Amino acid sequence: MSFKDCWKIRDWSAGSKNTKPDALSRQFTPSLELSTIETVFPSQCLVAAIVLDIEEKDREALVLSMYPLIACSYLLSCPEVLEWGHNSKLSCHPGGACTLYLIQQRFWWANMNEDVPQFVAACDNCIRNKSPNLPPRRPPQTSSCPPQSHIALDFITGLLVSEGNSCIMTVVDRFSKATHFVPLTQLPFAR
Secondary structure (H helix, E strand, O other): OOHHHHHHHOOOOHHHHOOOOOOOOOOOOOOOOOOOOOOOOOHHHOOOOOOOHHHHHHHHHHHHOOOHHHHHHHHOOHHHHHHHHHHOOOOOOOOHHHHHHHHHOOOOOOOHHHHHHHHHHOOHHHHHHOOOOOOOOOOOOOOOOOOOOOEEEEEEOOOOOEOOEOEEEEEEEOOOOOEEEEEEOOOOOOO
């Protein structure tokens, strides 16, 4: 079938046959009859927004000064802000980077990048509850062979004569990797 045939088959008068849309395709318009607001949860289960003390002090500082970052330093101390950013119920000891990010959203002071990691590193709760990143250590495995049961001998030759010795015999314990060097005047030979 060609494009021209499809052109002829399509009914271009379908727009005139538009009828009233069904209920699913209509946009929702709230009725004015619902005057009472019904919530999904009962009123005893609703949780209100929590306003922390530091937020109230921050709002006071914003009202008192044209320069809010400077005003915060007068009303709030750095330890208060660090305590809020790391130990509060809002943050729950998130670590150094997250604490710094949370504090930087509202506060600023000159040595912030040094103060926050020091505070987090000194947090007693974080030190006690920090989980190790390494897998648990296994106890050392004992070998079935006793020490000095497997030894290796080797000779180092072609050396210059020193104190009458021209070669060295090396004795290596394969278990403990202990070595002994014995100076020799010449290579030993079997008789």
